Amino acid sequence: MTITTARAGEPPPARRPIDDAPSRVDKVFRRVTTGGGITVLVLLVVIGFFLTLQSAPALRYAGFGFFSTVEFNTTADSPVFGVLGMLTGTITVALIAVFIAVPISVLAALFITDYAGTRLRGLLTGLVDLLAAIPSLLYGLWGFSFLAPQVEPVTAWLSRNFSWIPLFATKENATLTQSMFVAGLVVSLMVLPITTSIIREVFAQTPPGEKEAALALGGTRWGMVRSVVLPFGRGGIVGGAMLGLGRALGETIAVSLLLPQLPSIVTHVLESGGATISGFIAHNAGISGLGLNAMMAAGLVLFLFTLATNFSASIIISRSRSGAGVDA
Amino acid sequence: MSDTTEMSTVDAVDGIDYLDAEYADGPAASTREVRLIGGPPVGAATLESRDVGAWFGDRLVLDAVSLLMPAREVTALIGPSGCGKSTFLRILNRMHELVPTASLAGEVLLDGQDIYADGTRAQQVRLRVGMVFQKPNPFPAMSIKDNVLAGLKLAGLKCDDKDALVEQSLERAGLWREVRDRLNAPGGALSGGQQQRLCIARSLAVRPNVLLMDEPCSALDPTSTRRVEQTIAEIGHEVTVVIVTHNMQQAQRVSDHCAFFLAAENEPGRVIEHGPTEKIFAEPDDPRTYDYVNGRFG
Amino acid sequence: MSDTTEMSTVDAVDGIDYLDAEYADGPAASTREVRLIGGPPVGAATLESRDVGAWFGDRLVLDAVSLLMPAREVTALIGPSGCGKSTFLRILNRMHELVPTASLAGEVLLDGQDIYADGTRAQQVRLRVGMVFQKPNPFPAMSIKDNVLAGLKLAGLKCDDKDALVEQSLERAGLWREVRDRLNAPGGALSGGQQQRLCIARSLAVRPNVLLMDEPCSALDPTSTRRVEQTIAEIGHEVTVVIVTHNMQQAQRVSDHCAFFLAAENEPGRVIEHGPTEKIFAEPDDPRTYDYVNGRFG
Amino acid sequence: AVTSVFGFGSSYVGPAMDDWKGAAKTKGLPVDYTPTNSPDGIGRYGLRTADFGGTEAEVSSLEAAGVGGQPTRERGFQYVPDVAGATAVMYNVSDASGRHVDYLHLNAGTIGRIFSGDITRWSDPAITATNGGKPLPDQPIRLVVRSGNSGTTALFYDYIAHAAPGPYATFMQRSGMGKFLPDTRPINLEGAGIAGYNMQFLANSSQIAEFIGGQQWTIGYDEFAYAKLYGVQSVWVQNASGNWVQPYAENIAAALRGAHLRPDLSQELSGVYANGDPKTYPISAYSYVMAPCNPAPDRDTCRSGYTEQGKTETMSGFLDHIACQGQLNMAAIGFSPLPPNLSQEMMNSVSRLTGQPPKQLNAGNCANPTFHGGLGAGSSSPPDPFIALGGVDKLTKGGNGGESKKDTTGGPAASSSSQNAGVATASATGDNDEDLANGGSKDWRAAEPAAYDSGGFGGFGAWAALVLFVAIITPLVVRGIARRVSRR
Amino acid sequence: MATLLDKPVAPARRVPKAKRRTAVSTPEDRLVTLGCAASASLLTWFVLHLLLDSPGWLADLVVAYAIFLGMLYLVFRDRLGKLAAMDRLVTTIVFTGALGLLLPLLFLLVYIVVKGAPHLRLDFFVEDQSAVSPVDPSTEGGGLHAIIGTLEQTAMALLFVVPLGLLTAIFLNETRSRLRKPVRVFVDAMSGLPSIVAGLFVYAALIIPGAVRGSSFFNYSGFMACIALTVVMLPTVTRTVDVVLRLVPDGLREASLALGASRARTVWSVVLPTARTGVTTAIILGIARVVGETAPLLFTAAGSTLLNLNPFAGQQEALPLFVYRYVQTSVEAQRERGYVGALVLIIIIFVLFAVARIVGRNRTARKPRRTRTRESS
Numbered sequence A: 001m002t003i004t005t006a007r008a009g010e011p012p013p014a015r016r017p018i019d020d021a022p023s024r025v026d027k028v029f030r031r032v033t034t035g036g037g038i039t040v041l042v043l044l045v046v047i048g049f050f051l052t053l054q055s056a057p058a059l060r061y062a063g064f065g066f067f068s069t070v071e072f073n074t075t076a077d078s079p080v081f082g083v084l085g086m087l088t089g090t091i092t093v094a095l096i097a098v099f100i101a102v103p104i105s106v107l108a109a110l111f112i113t114d115y116a117g118t119r120l121r122g123l124l125t126g127l128v129d130l131l132a133a134i135p136s137l138l139y140g141l142w143g144f145s146f147l148a149p150q151v152e153p154v155t156a157w158l159s160r161n162f163s164w165i166p167l168f169a170t171k172e173n174a175t176l177t178q179s180m181f182v183a184g185l186v187v188s189l190m191v192l193p194i195t196t197s198i199i200r201e202v203f204a205q206t207p208p209g210e211k212e213a214a215l216a217l218g219g220t221r222w223g224m225v226r227s228v229v230l231p232f233g234r235g236g237i238v239g240g241a242m243l244g245l246g247r248a249l250g251e252t253i254a255v256s257l258l259l260p261q262l263p264s265i266v267t268h269v270l271e272s273g274g275a276t277i278s279g280f281i282a283h284n285a286g287i288s289g290l291g292l293n294a295m296m297a298a299g300l301v302l303f304l305f306t307l308a309t310n311f312s313a314s315i316i317i318s319r320s321r322s323g324a325g326v327d328a
Numbered sequence B, C: 001m002s003d004t005t006e007m008s009t010v011d012a013v014d015g016i017d018y019l020d021a022e023y024a025d026g027p028a029a030s031t032r033e034v035r036l037i038g039g040p041p042v043g044a045a046t047l048e049s050r051d052v053g054a055w056f057g058d059r060l061v062l063d064a065v066s067l068l069m070p071a072r073e074v075t076a077l078i079g080p081s082g083c084g085k086s087t088f089l090r091i092l093n094r095m096h097e098l099v100p101t102a103s104l105a106g107e108v109l110l111d112g113q114d115i116y117a118d119g120t121r122a123q124q125v126r127l128r129v130g131m132v133f134q135k136p137n138p139f140p141a142m143s144i145k146d147n148v149l150a151g152l153k154l155a156g157l158k159c160d161d162k163d164a165l166v167e168q169s170l171e172r173a174g175l176w177r178e179v180r181d182r183l184n185a186p187g188g189a190l191s192g193g194q195q196q197r198l199c200i201a202r203s204l205a206v207r208p209n210v211l212l213m214d215e216p217c218s219a220l221d222p223t224s225t226r227r228v229e230q231t232i233a234e235i236g237h238e239v240t241v242v243i244v245t246h247n248m249q250q251a252q253r254v255s256d257h258c259a260f261f262l263a264a265e266n267e268p269g270r271v272i273e274h275g276p277t278e279k280i281f282a283e284p285d286d287p288r289t290y291d292y293v294n295g296r297f298g
Numbered sequence D: 001a002v003t004s005v006f007g008f009g010s011s012y013v014g015p016a017m018d019d020w021k022g023a024a025k026t027k028g029l030p031v032d033y034t035p036t037n038s039p040d041g042i043g044r045y046g047l048r049t050a051d052f053g054g055t056e057a058e059v060s061s062l063e064a065a066g067v068g069g070q071p072t073r074e075r076g077f078q079y080v081p082d083v084a085g086a087t088a089v090m091y092n093v094s095d096a097s098g099r100h101v102d103y104l105h106l107n108a109g110t111i112g113r114i115f116s117g118d119i120t121r122w123s124d125p126a127i128t129a130t131n132g133g134k135p136l137p138d139q140p141i142r143l144v145v146r147s148g149n150s151g152t153t154a155l156f157y158d159y160i161a162h163a164a165p166g167p168y169a170t171f172m173q174r175s176g177m178g179k180f181l182p183d184t185r186p187i188n189l190e191g192a193g194i195a196g197y198n199m200q201f202l203a204n205s206s207q208i209a210e211f212i213g214g215q216q217w218t219i220g221y222d223e224f225a226y227a228k229l230y231g232v233q234s235v236w237v238q239n240a241s242g243n244w245v246q247p248y249a250e251n252i253a254a255a256l257r258g259a260h261l262r263p264d265l266s267q268e269l270s271g272v273y274a275n276g277d278p279k280t281y282p283i284s285a286y287s288y289v290m291a292p293c294n295p296a297p298d299r300d301t302c303r304s305g306y307t308e309q310g311k312t313e314t315m316s317g318f319l320d321h322i323a324c325q326g327q328l329n330m331a332a333i334g335f336s337p338l339p340p341n342l343s344q345e346m347m348n349s350v351s352r353l354t355g356q357p358p359k360q361l362n363a364g365n366c367a368n369p370t371f372h373g374g375l376g377a378g379s380s381s382p383p384d385p386f387i388a389l390g391g392v393d394k395l396t397k398g399g400n401g402g403e404s405k406k407d408t409t410g411g412p413a414a415s416s417s418s419q420n421a422g423v424a425t426a427s428a429t430g431d432n433d434e435d436l437a438n439g440g441s442k443d444w445r446a447a448e449p450a451a452y453d454s455g456g457f458g459g460f461g462a463w464a465a466l467v468l469f470v471a472i473i474t475p476l477v478v479r480g481i482a483r484r485v486s487r488r
Numbered sequence E: 001m002a003t004l005l006d007k008p009v010a011p012a013r014r015v016p017k018a019k020r021r022t023a024v025s026t027p028e029d030r031l032v033t034l035g036c037a038a039s040a041s042l043l044t045w046f047v048l049h050l051l052l053d054s055p056g057w058l059a060d061l062v063v064a065y066a067i068f069l070g071m072l073y074l075v076f077r078d079r080l081g082k083l084a085a086m087d088r089l090v091t092t093i094v095f096t097g098a099l100g101l102l103l104p105l106l107f108l109l110v111y112i113v114v115k116g117a118p119h120l121r122l123d124f125f126v127e128d129q130s131a132v133s134p135v136d137p138s139t140e141g142g143g144l145h146a147i148i149g150t151l152e153q154t155a156m157a158l159l160f161v162v163p164l165g166l167l168t169a170i171f172l173n174e175t176r177s178r179l180r181k182p183v184r185v186f187v188d189a190m191s192g193l194p195s196i197v198a199g200l201f202v203y204a205a206l207i208i209p210g211a212v213r214g215s216s217f218f219n220y221s222g223f224m225a226c227i228a229l230t231v232v233m234l235p236t237v238t239r240t241v242d243v244v245l246r247l248v249p250d251g252l253r254e255a256s257l258a259l260g261a262s263r264a265r266t267v268w269s270v271v272l273p274t275a276r277t278g279v280t281t282a283i284i285l286g287i288a289r290v291v292g293e294t295a296p297l298l299f300t301a302a303g304s305t306l307l308n309l310n311p312f313a314g315q316q317e318a319l320p321l322f323v324y325r326y327v328q329t330s331v332e333a334q335r336e337r338g339y340v341g342a343l344v345l346i347i348i349i350f351v352l353f354a355v356a357r358i359v360g361r362n363r364t365a366r367k368p369r370r371t372r373t374r375e376s377s
């Protein structure tokens, strides 16, 4: 038999264009599905467009000041309004929520993937999904009527004894319900399931080979987790946190129940006060005139802000997933 | 189930005759003529690759493979892992182009016609060149019967007697006797070896001219392997079979021809040697072939 | 713990002599004495299983396996797929219990002590009985050096000269020369065979008494396979090695003893025969063994 | 066919609307009303997302505040007075011995100065003067006000503007509303919050009532019906004739006899503040339904009625109900029924909506109690507790021990609780007892103000705990270290 | 005697010995843990209640937990060394983390059930709130109008979401368009879109312009709510269906294509049937998520106490709005109504979830269809 290595030294042959003549059904199929896919893009653009349209008068009135003004007062004789106070409130609540939620999520995810038995694992995975399906309204309701009063003595105690730590400082005689801290706490409960399920998913993709290797080398379970699971899941943790942040930023009902919704820059998080964009909007559903436009502008800011957060989150997560394929 | 009465008479495989009103003259169900409407020409076809090359992205993984796979014979492709056997096989029925980064060079002639010629529809090629995969993959949402008929439904063919086709195909895949009482059980409920034979039956139902098999037994236990090998030997007389295998014994047992692929490090895979199976195994021309078939590597 | 003196006489595999006066003038770093603090006793150990049985859920997959794996020798476990070789191997270093549904019976004696005795911690057992897996699994995010030292870190051991330990372990795994210039490259950047040897080095770094290997070469190319086999042959003089392999040639090449596992259909796996490798391959007592080693099935 | 009509707006009129729409439903008139706030009602009415609005604020005040009004004018509207009500001044204060005060008396000037941020502490002499001469604890006054826009705010601050013009002007100036038209009032106090006044903002009437009920040192304004609903104390306000009054129906009715209604029926209230009738509760006002109307010679704000006949039918039926039947319960829930002339005005409004001639009301065809010479059940005020003592400066007759205080304050508490239409004063007294029982307890709420000042660990106890903790932990640590050393 | 001994011992079918325990923790470990817990709680009581003012059970819990962890670590370190102690410590913390996730849920459920159940009457499902005044006892009236509203709005949203979501998911999985990546990123981003923005969007784009012109269609209505809910639900459903489709083994697609099927045919006949249960689950979970959405409804359906069967005109109530409105008031009876609504809402979500689980479980189980025999044909 001839050995077909004759071309070994030659340049490789020319590539052939592969031309498949798709059937008519396939052409229609492609068009229809592409149409479906594009709806989402269109929808987002349309949302952005209409919000911009409605907020234009307010933005024109306030100019750049809209982003640098804390107060939101459309009823003064020269209205002064801006999104800064609400935005900082939104971010504060979201950050508090994420700071509380992420450690717990990581622990819970670890428990589900690496500590629980198979049966419990299945059960918990389902439970986390169920938790994620519980409306934020109910969390808000619970936080508002049950948790906040329970937390109040603790914050009071904290502010009484640790007011020298800036974080825990409060004004004299301040009201301690309706604080950013309590809102953040409740929102953290809401983002918990989401972050947990994302982080769990990433943890669950940890190559079992590496986990076994760590154990086979005489590592404890913690050693295994620390040297394999956590480094592998780092991207997932960050991504989950970002996504949780996105959720927390947009959370409406709970914060509208829990915060007084007065835009200001809150430095004393234990004390009543503050607003978030979404909560403020929910509060002022019937506003009209310039106020409505200004509120729409605030909504637009929230829209863009969460989009940015979610974009980065999904990119981080997809990065971390593609990283998972490296060793495959 | 009213077909149990009739089932009792279908012992064709054991040589017992049975009557059939419409197809009265057929001695065995599997021999009844079932007409497919709208299908491709029936019968084995010769497959020939000319100077086939393949890339994934910019990496050339297969270079200048010219191979003749004669009609009604079993050609085995052997070689160490990663030398491009699967890639070559997938080029033969235009599955290669499903990988987004893949491209290729050369020609593949099916009964003299280039399957990559302009205007040729991949769908049509695949209808004529069937494929069985390494891991049995029956459609889990379908019953055994529907699995066999899936090809018809998917390719939009019609058939004048579906039950007969099912029986015939399963018979040819050597599965009829094992499943005839539970044709409506889901395809996923079979054992691995049965599933693989179901996949073979599914491929046979659309009457391909060529059947490609990519390590069809590597996921199976020894008994199932035996059974599938037997099936291959039987259908080898009717359609052209190209099989990839890692198992030298298997290649020896089932194939008429053999092609040895090898890829040196950082080089594309090439056909080192091909010829009748006995020759490749007994007195290969190339020392690398000798080493390989004698288990010196891999 | 100062029981590392035995280590000082570790032979250079290539027969090169060396000195080890205060690490200063040794020609090869691998020969320097490295003391591990807090580790288990060093040196090969005899492993013996007595009437070991294993279940997954309620399914018995392994029954009454009694096997002696003598110190400083290589024992190969062979048998068709699914007969419980991996399960048995994993029982030997208490990895079996990591599968949630798994349970077991019988005793495993490591130098005469039951590793499943009450109060014995799995972690300690695994420290003494290392394991190398089918698929090389270095920690991809760690550097080569950190990979080798990972075991120390994980087991909470200390070492008075880490660089020397790294060199020694890599040397024994036959990888030193290839990677000594890039110890800080990530472990994932090596080729498959190198990765596997890195895993071997990693296991050796914690000074196990026994090294278990589950098809360590099945994911590797021929060249790498050779290299790993060579490594096994070398370390086989120092630690007890138990290796699972599907490749009869490999078993013949590397092992001193051989045990043939077999599981009949719906029966748990059992040891059909065991003994010196030559005997198993040349004149086995059991006809099934004969069939298997001669490629009649599998 | 009848079609549902949906209203939004004033929370002031909310409890009355609840009563009316429930009854309307039984008559087959589907009406829905969502109490938010008056500007909201006007705004939604203008946007046509509401079929009618409920409001105390006028369109002009919205226009002045820059939150719309223009669309409302475009749609066209008429003010239809629907009920008379009053804004109560609610508070929650304890006296020096920690007991709830339930007798607070404030005159117009003091109220004006408190809500203009001029008086900021409960111990202020102006408050002391009208409350028995014994100062309340020196705590900051926390104003509880509505966040967002509110017609009640506009009404209340109209009173403040008349009661304390000077402080009010300063207040408006500081709050960034100084350039308001002379007769328009703030509908939104957030500017004041920003300016640093000690205010607690809350979203709606019920939150305000609840907040004041639960939080000491607070004072706020809210529709009286909510005070009744939530059992919160209301201030006794001094009227132009020098009498001390609370906003019961007879007081509201008396007050509004001084109201001046403009041709479009919108109200001008200075006459109310100055009303010399001894029963007058000065912070009283009419509430309005804002409904569409067909162009009529006497209304230049009318544009057109509903496009759907069904809505016209429902709305006219509803207004018809309010005018007579609907006024029956008003006194009981904290409002005051409309006088006959305004009931008739409602019918005139209906005629502007339907185009039919107005129905003429009389005692025979209208159930409104004012047609029958009364105001309905629950209309009369309980007596001023200080009358029995002989005047607002006669609270303490000497002695400053808990004994004598209990004695003196027990009187008003008992009398007001017995007559407060059975609402929750009783529970407030209950609170008192509990607080007394817990006097000086560890309950953080009751902790002396001094406790807030001590930073760091709470004194000796914490240090003791730390020492104890260290004592337990140290041996373990020492043993661990010792072992480690010996292992080397 | 001999015969008895001769009886075969059946070496082939030996009874295996008893299974051995390979538990990770010993009874001693558990005892120590228990001891630490007891001692930590005692210490906490001593410190917080005898020496200091305890600010409540929450603080007690935190302090006791911290002390417990410290003790646990020290004791285990003493017994088993640093590594094992650390492992133990982390195990405990991780376990607590899981509790931290689950306990709030438990509290929440118990709270709502305790608050809502005593006032739940069958009337709740047949009456509305139109003839109820706030001070009436909470058993007066019901939530029929809210339930109807929720049903209508969700069902209509489904009409949009199911086809669109499926198409998009198919687009993402089964085509090779260059737009796939941006679409996937956008879907991801959109699934985090604050739901209030969806409501605001409908308000800004449809209701304001429409209502001012006097349209009764483009005004507060169930249909507007449905559009907002669609915006909320679409990405969720798309994403989950996308995941489900991704789970369909590529082998099946290849098998289908290798049989000569077109792309469309492969999707229709192989991919979708295989993923059917997953898709159903995804849709049900989408419903569960959207049923509790409140924020977008504030701007679209706007709520009502009247029963409004017509989703195309007039304000409409929905359960979440019902709850939101009533729990904010301070009248006890109103609040109780809110809790009853919350209870019903949670029951609906649980039922949906259970259905999803049941559907999801029977992945392979399939009703056997009767064969068409040759005789009958």
Ligand SMILES: Nc1ncnc2c1ncn2[C@@H]1O[C@H](COP(=O)(O)OP(=O)(O)OP(=O)(O)O)[C@@H](O)[C@H]1O
Binding pocket: B056, B061, B079, B080, B081, B082, B083, B084, B085, B086, B087, B088, B099
């Ligand atoms: N989808 C793909 N993308 C990129 N490279 C690929 C892809 N599939 C295969 N390859 C590469 O092409 C080369 C040939 O692969 P192929 O699967 O054809 O080998 P094979 O001979 O079938 O090996 P095996 O015996 O392991 O199945 C390999 O180097 C492989 O890494």
Ligand SMILES: Nc1ncnc2c1ncn2[C@@H]1O[C@H](COP(=O)(O)OP(=O)(O)OP(=O)(O)O)[C@@H](O)[C@H]1O
Binding pocket: C056, C061, C079, C080, C081, C082, C083, C084, C085, C086, C087, C088, C099
């Ligand atoms: N995690 C598991 N759960 C349930 N059954 C298992 C599990 N792992 C293995 N088994 C079953 O136990 C039996 C023995 O498996 P094992 O992996 O030990 O076989 P093996 O001899 O190593 O096969 P191979 O050569 O294919 O690796 C098999 O039948 C397998 O199906």
Ligand SMILES: [Mg+2]
Binding pocket: B085, B086, B087, B214
């Ligand atoms: Mg292959």
Ligand SMILES: [Mg+2]
Binding pocket: C085, C086, C087, C214
């Ligand atoms: Mg194995």
